[in-house]
Amino acid sequence: MAPEKKPFAAYEAYRKLAKEYAKRVDTKPHNTYLEMPATLSLMPDVDGKRALDAGCGTGRYTRWLLDQGAEVVGFDGSPHMLEHARRKVGEEADLRLHDLREPLTFLENDSMDLVVATLVMDYVEDWGPVLGEFRRVLRDEGALVMSVQHPTLDFIKELGMKDYWTVELTEIWWKGFGEPVLVPAYRRPLQAITDALGDAGFYVDRLVESRPTEDYRRADPEGYDEVKWRPSFLCIRAVLR
Numbered sequence: 001m002a003p004e005k006k007p008f009a010a011y012e013a014y015r016k017l018a019k020e021y022a023k024r025v026d027t028k029p030h031n032t033y034l035e036m037p038a039t040l041s042l043m044p045d046v047d048g049k050r051a052l053d054a055g056c057g058t059g060r061y062t063r064w065l066l067d068q069g070a071e072v073v074g075f076d077g078s079p080h081m082l083e084h085a086r087r088k089v090g091e092e093a094d095l096r097l098h099d100l101r102e103p104l105t106f107l108e109n110d111s112m113d114l115v116v117a118t119l120v121m122d123y124v125e126d127w128g129p130v131l132g133e134f135r136r137v138l139r140d141e142g143a144l145v146m147s148v149q150h151p152t153l154d155f156i157k158e159l160g161m162k163d164y165w166t167v168e169l170t171e172i173w174w175k176g177f178g179e180p181v182l183v184p185a186y187r188r189p190l191q192a193i194t195d196a197l198g199d200a201g202f203y204v205d206r207l208v209e210s211r212p213t214e215d216y217r218r219a220d221p222e223g224y225d226e227v228k229w230r231p232s233f234l235c236i237r238a239v240l241r
Contacts, residue, residue: 005099005101005102007077007099008099008100008101008123008124009123009124009125009169009184009185009186010078010123010183010184010185011077011078013174013181013183013184014078014080014081015078015080016179016181017174017177017181017183018058018078018081018083019080019084020177020178020179021057021058021081021084021177022058022081022084022087022088024176024178025057025058025060025177026060028176028177029212029215029216029219029220029223029224030176030223030227030232031060032215033212033213033215033216033219034210034211034212034213034216034227034232034233035118035119035147035210035232035233035235036060037210037213038147038210038211038233038235039061039118039145039147039208039233039235041208041235042145042206042208042235042236042237043068043114043116043145044113044114044143044145045068046065046068046069046070046113046114047068047069047070048069048070049069049070049071049113049114050070050071050073050111050112050113050114051065051070051071051072051073051112051113051114051115051116052073052074052104052107052112052114052115052116052134053065053072053073053074053075053093053116054074054075054100054115054117054120054134055075055076055077055100055117055118055119055120055121055123056074056075056076056081056082056085056095057076057078057085057118057119057120058081058084058085058088059074059084059085059086059088059089059093059095060088061116061118062085062088062089062093062095063088063089065093065114065116066089066092066093070114072089072092072093072094073093073095073096073107073112074093074094074095074096075095075096075097075098075100076095076097077097077098077099077100079097082095082096100120100123100124100130101126101129101130103129103133104133104136104137108137109136110136110137110138110139110140111137111139112137112138113138113139113141113142114138114142114143114144114145115134115137115138115142115143115144115145115146116145116146117134117144117145117146117147118145118146118147119147119148119149119233121146121148122148122149122185122186122187123184123185123186124186125167125169127193127196127200128196128199131144131196131197131199131200131202132200134200135200135201135202135240138240140240141240142239142240143205143238143239144202144236144237144238144239145235145236145237145238146235146236146238147210147233147234147235147236148193148233148234148236149185149187149232149233149234150209150210150231150232150233151164151187151188151190151193151234152164152230153187153230153231153232154170154172154187164189165189165191166189167186167187167188167189167192168186168187168188169184169185169186170184170185170186170187171183171184171185172185190234193234193236197236197238198241201240201241202238202239202240202241203238203239203241204236204238205237205238205239206236206237207234207235207236207237208234208235208236209231209233209234209235210231210232210233210235211228211231212224212227212228
């Protein structure tokens, strides 16, 4: 019998974070005025389309997709985060508890027009199987839109990383959601990101390095000054080859 797979890297962190995360994420400048605008700039027209929200968290992108007219299937590996997503969207989306590292057995081949994976791939060490499943469920004209922590951020913030070229498990204190919580995640070089996408049958259609908006400056001038000079998130639209 195969050993039981351990929970994903940030499972315990999100157990602690879930309540305050759900309360603050939709207005927190770092998410609302930095990551989200960059990610949304890559979204295709989803009206009447079928979208998968992979790692849906508290449902902020699920809500956006629904408001744009999409039919949405979503999942998250954290029951604590998923509870808040279900409260946010009710029965409008098909939401389920599922570990991103496991096959998407509840989805048929070529059944999705869009896969959205925002700030979730950082918790996966081996991207191959995950991207392979995204490739399987996407239709030929479909797209993957994803965001991850920028590969250089740990070095800029001097978190002790020694080898840029290695996929490394890092830890960073999240201080914007109430009591600080130490959140583990995998940092990987840019080439590891693009190679994994290519190996899975994708090519990068567009890449955006997030920059804070003027709304960020108005909402949090001090935070704006901290992030305006350096990249925080890498956002990618990939399409099938």
